[in-house]
Amino acid sequence: MPSVDEIADGMYKMVQDAQGQKKLKPTGLQKAMMEMYGVDKKTCKLAIRALVDNGRLVYSYFGGSFLELPPDGDK
Amino acid sequence: MALKEHKTPLLDELEKGEWPSFVTEIKNCASKNEMSNDLLGLLEKSYRERIGFWKHGGIVGVMGYGGGVIGRYTQLPEEYPNIEHFHTMRVNQPSGWLYTSDALRKLCDIWEKHGSGLTNMHGSTGDIVFLGCTTDDLEPTFADLTEAGFDLGGSGSDVRTPSCCIGPARCEWACYDTLAVTYDFTMHYQDELHRPAFPYKWKFKMSGCPNDCVASVARADISIIGTWQDDIRIDQDSVGEYSDNGLDILRDVIMNCPGKCMEWDGKTLEIDNKTCRHCMHCINAMPKALRPGTDTGAVVLIGSKAPIVEGAIISSVLVPFWKPEPPYDDLKDLMDEIIDLWCEEGKARERIGEFIQRVGMGNFLDAIGLEPEPAMVAYPRDNPYVFYEDAEEE
Ligand code: SF4
Numbered sequence: 001m002p003s004v005d006e007i008a009d010g011m012y013k014m015v016q017d018a019q020g021q022k023k024l025k026p027t028g029l030q031k032a033m034m035e036m037y038g039v040d041k042k043t044c045k046l047a048i049r050a051l052v053d054n055g056r057l058v059y060s061y062f063g064g065s066f067l068e069l070p071p072d073g074d075k
Numbered sequence: 076m077a078l079k080e081h082k083t084p085l086l087d088e089l090e091k092g093e094w095p096s097f098v099t100e101i102k103n104c105a106s107k108n109e110m111s112n113d114l115l116g117l118l119e120k121s122y123r124e125r126i127g128f129w130k131h132g133g134i135v136g137v138m139g140y141g142g143g144v145i146g147r148y149t150q151l152p153e154e155y156p157n158i159e160h161f162h163t164m165r166v167n168q169p170s171g172w173l174y175t176s177d178a179l180r181k182l183c184d185i186w187e188k189h190g191s192g193l194t195n196m197h198g199s200t201g202d203i204v205f206l207g208c209t210t211d212d213l214e215p216t217f218a219d220l221t222e223a224g225f226d227l228g229g230s231g232s233d234v235r236t237p238s239c240c241i242g243p244a245r246c247e248w249a250c251y252d253t254l255a256v257t258y259d260f261t262m263h264y265q266d267e268l269h270r271p272a273f274p275y276k277w278k279f280k281m282s283g284c285p286n287d288c289v290a291s292v293a294r295a296d297i298s299i300i301g302t303w304q305d306d307i308r309i310d311q312d313s314v315g316e317y318s319d320n321g322l323d324i325l326r327d328v329i330m331n332c333p334g335k336c337m338e339w340d341g342k343t344l345e346i347d348n349k350t351c352r353h354c355m356h357c358i359n360a361m362p363k364a365l366r367p368g369t370d371t372g373a374v375v376l377i378g379s380k381a382p383i384v385e386g387a388i389i390s391s392v393l394v395p396f397w398k399p400e401p402p403y404d405d406l407k408d409l410m411d412e413i414i415d416l417w418c419e420e421g422k423a424r425e426r427i428g429e430f431i432q433r434v435g436m437g438n439f440l441d442a443i444g445l446e447p448e449p450a451m452v453a454y455p456r457d458n459p460y461v462f463y464e465d466a467e468e469e
């Protein structure tokens with residue numbers, strides 16, 4: 001079973017690939033990882049938490065909450 | 076440096092009269108704070124031109140959290156440079172809004188140091204609202220808040236800061252400990268509060284009795300409203316005193332009883348408790364004479380919301396009687412079922428009430444594994460949900 005770090009990397013790549021084209025919601029990332037790797041919600045939550053806590057991703061709000069790469073300069 | 080003077084003839088009108096004025100309060104702050112001063116200028120322009128010159132949202136917050144900060148920016152930064160950023164910070168209020176004066180002073184000192192000095196005590200969410208912060212000042216404000224024992228509240232698609240009425244701390248009608256449930260739920264849902272992961276917002280509001288002082292029935296996804304199962308307690312001597320002192324019991328109490336379940340013969344008040352709708356009217360009218368029963372707990376309702384994306388919805392009964400007992404795992408388990416389903420099947424910006432309307436209450440109850448029962452009503456006595464299994468229809 002993939003580790004939290006590996007799931008975090010998978011999520012980060014999804015956000016990176018979608019940057020500028022589509023905003024991704026935490027639930028969408030979670031669903032994708034659960035389908036791709038068969039991991040549970042708890043692992044996904046920990047992965048998101050790690051990504052946000054270490055500043056690789058940031059939350060944004062545009063009518064709903066999304067996860068994005070930090071703006072230039074924050075990276 | 077002297078502050079730029081903004082002429083405010085329209086806003087000045089709002090200071091006239093006997094009542095408190097938010098304009099006076101902004102002016103007080105504006106005399107020593109350039110953000111508040113520019114806010115005054117922008118507000119006057121908005122009143123003059125009838126346009127709100129604001130935009131909100133974006134990427135703004137404190138490290139690690141996805142909620143608690145609402146990004147706000149003026150559309151006219153050249154004209155009003157001090158409010159180019161004017162973010163709102165939501166600070167988690169203590170349950171029941173009970174403070175020491177020392178805590179209030181600390182909050183004000185923090186806010187005068189870092190922001191506009193303007194607060195909203197409290198916002199409609201229940202939070203302490205700090206109005207007007209620059210992006211650079213968010214982290215230092217947050218650091219000082221946590222140092223003082225406060226945390227940010229919720230915003231965006233997350234669990235919003237749970238809020239409650241003052242309950243047993245001061246109110247004799249409280250049928251359960253709203254403060255304890257609110258504190259417990261706030262701590263239990265910390266992750267969901269700070270890290271938005273839902274289709275849309277989710278609000279818990281706790282009221283100690285059907286007076287519902289936090290209006291949970293109209294605006295919370297989960298409303299927990301105190302009630303009782305046994306009989307209203309009557310002190311006949313006090314009823315007589317109300318009558319002797321001029322209360323027209325027949326006109327002002329009996330005739331307004333929605334259950335039509337009271338009788339008064341001039342000496343004795345009788346209540347047919349089986350048809351009482353627990354509306355609190357009679358108890359509010361004669362608080363010395365009537366009290367809720369002693370077998371108390373709460374009704375848990377689901378699905379209300381104010382009109383934002385779609386129209387307003389009032390909550391429907393989900394659990395007709397819940398006995399709150401710490402650690403409240405029975406209710407939390409049910410919440411987990413509901414939240415999981417909603418996260419799985421809900422559309423973006425769809426509140427749980429709208430989700431239930433879309434899929435149907437029958438399907439919803441089925442999916443969360445809750446048996447339907449006649450007491451799950453949308454309005455007292457009026458429309459019990461009736462479900463027929465396919466086999467029964469044949
Ligand atoms: S809701 Fe009921 S218990 Fe709570 S403060 Fe209001 S009257 Fe008191």
Ligand code: SF4
Pocket residue numbers: 331332333334335336337346350351352353354355356357358
């Ligand atoms: S609580 Fe309301 S419904 Fe019940 S007896 Fe009093 S007035 Fe009537």
